[in-house]
Amino acid sequence: MADQDAQSPVGSEPAALPVLRWDEPPEGPVLVLLDQTRLPAEEAELACTDVPALVEAIQTLAVRGAPLLGIAGAYGVALAAARGYDVAEAAGLLEQARPTAVNLGYGVRRASGAYWAAVDKGAGPERAAAVALDEARALHREDAVASGHMARFGLALLNELLPGGGHRLLTHCNTGALVSGGEGTAFAVALGAHRAGRLRRLWVDETRPLLQGARLTAYEAARNGMPYSLLTDNAAGSLFAAGEVDAVLIGADRIAADGSVANKVGSYPLAVLAKYHHVPFIVVAPTTTVDLHTADGAAITVEQRPAREVTEVTPPRSRGDGRGAGGVPMAPVGTPAYNPAFDITPPELVTAIVTEEGVISPVTGVGLAELCARSSQVTIS
Numbered sequence: 001m002a003d004q005d006a007q008s009p010v011g012s013e014p015a016a017l018p019v020l021r022w023d024e025p026p027e028g029p030v031l032v033l034l035d036q037t038r039l040p041a042e043e044a045e046l047a048c049t050d051v052p053a054l055v056e057a058i059q060t061l062a063v064r065g066a067p068l069l070g071i072a073g074a075y076g077v078a079l080a081a082a083r084g085y086d087v088a089e090a091a092g093l094l095e096q097a098r099p100t101a102v103n104l105g106y107g108v109r110r111a112s113g114a115y116w117a118a119v120d121k122g123a124g125p126e127r128a129a130a131v132a133l134d135e136a137r138a139l140h141r142e143d144a145v146a147s148g149h150m151a152r153f154g155l156a157l158l159n160e161l162l163p164g165g166g167h168r169l170l171t172h173c174n175t176g177a178l179v180s181g182g183e184g185t186a187f188a189v190a191l192g193a194h195r196a197g198r199l200r201r202l203w204v205d206e207t208r209p210l211l212q213g214a215r216l217t218a219y220e221a222a223r224n225g226m227p228y229s230l231l232t233d234n235a236a237g238s239l240f241a242a243g244e245v246d247a248v249l250i251g252a253d254r255i256a257a258d259g260s261v262a263n264k265v266g267s268y269p270l271a272v273l274a275k276y277h278h279v280p281f282i283v284v285a286p287t288t289t290v291d292l293h294t295a296d297g298a299a300i301t302v303e304q305r306p307a308r309e310v311t312e313v314t315p316p317r318s319r320g321d322g323r324g325a326g327g328v329p330m331a332p333v334g335t336p337a338y339n340p341a342f343d344i345t346p347p348e349l350v351t352a353i354v355t356e357e358g359v360i361s362p363v364t365g366v367g368l369a370e371l372c373a374r375s376s377q378v379t380i381s
């Protein structure tokens, strides 16, 4: 594991992470996931041969992150079609697996829409299943391309906002290759800064309670040889106070028409800190995360998750210990807990939104609609 202060020489790129792949063994098609609940201790694969297994993987965050949820949802429809399951039922189960990331529904509707259009044109089950798979693969490729554009637009914005010197960037949750068909969203911008020799430090919020930062972003930063440091979420304020943060980079799970941003819980406090300390707060997300049909932040459904994620610490699971391995109680058994998975940042606290179609700042509904109009990935209502 690379030392947190070591930087890999640019060009020594690690192998791409096998985040998700479609396989067609003799016993039938399967969606193979890198099980993110086992990282960083173990790079374990999780093979989903049916939609209930994929829904469980989504709900346990074995596969997670808005853009990747869209890709997984699309492959889930293709899996149902290829295995002769009820495609309409499968699409419904997948769309409802997690409510906040708009990308999930988008990916499911893209693949199911392609499937039913093929059926309407007289395609048989096999041909229609192949069409759904082609659509899932197209979305997978498009997201990889979008990630590259966001990295370039985001780095150009950082260089404009932060002239000279190395950037000290703070990020929250995980927004790297583990959420994407490519190198991610906000993390891809930080990685681009690293490759350009302009990343002085990546401050990584641990991101309680599921520790996507500690487990996943630190893992991705280390494998890329980036200069990073982990911090507890409640230490971020003192970093701002010490003048140690040049910009905040976060992802998004849903961006409403007015520019309100739903993202991992803890994002809103960072936006308030950034505003108070005059630090740019930059959201990086593909246009598939923009939902022009949701008017504002109040209309976004924020996923509420089980209390045990707050009241227990779940040790890294080793292979074979089952999916529901119990955690270690950190509060009296039965303690009620408030555990929203996301929070909402209002547009007035957002410096800019970086998408694959360009950057908008200040964030206004008009700018978002214009960006989405340029995108080939229209939001399917």
Ligand SMILES: CSC[C@H]1O[C@H](OP(=O)(O)O)[C@H](O)[C@@H]1O
Residues within 6 Å of the ligand: 061, 064, 065, 066, 067, 172, 173, 174, 175, 179, 185, 186, 212, 250, 251, 252, 253, 263, 264, 265, 341
């Ligand atoms: C850029 S998508 C990553 C986004 O998704 C994460 O949520 P979760 O880990 O619950 O899927 C978090 O909100 C990230 O910002």
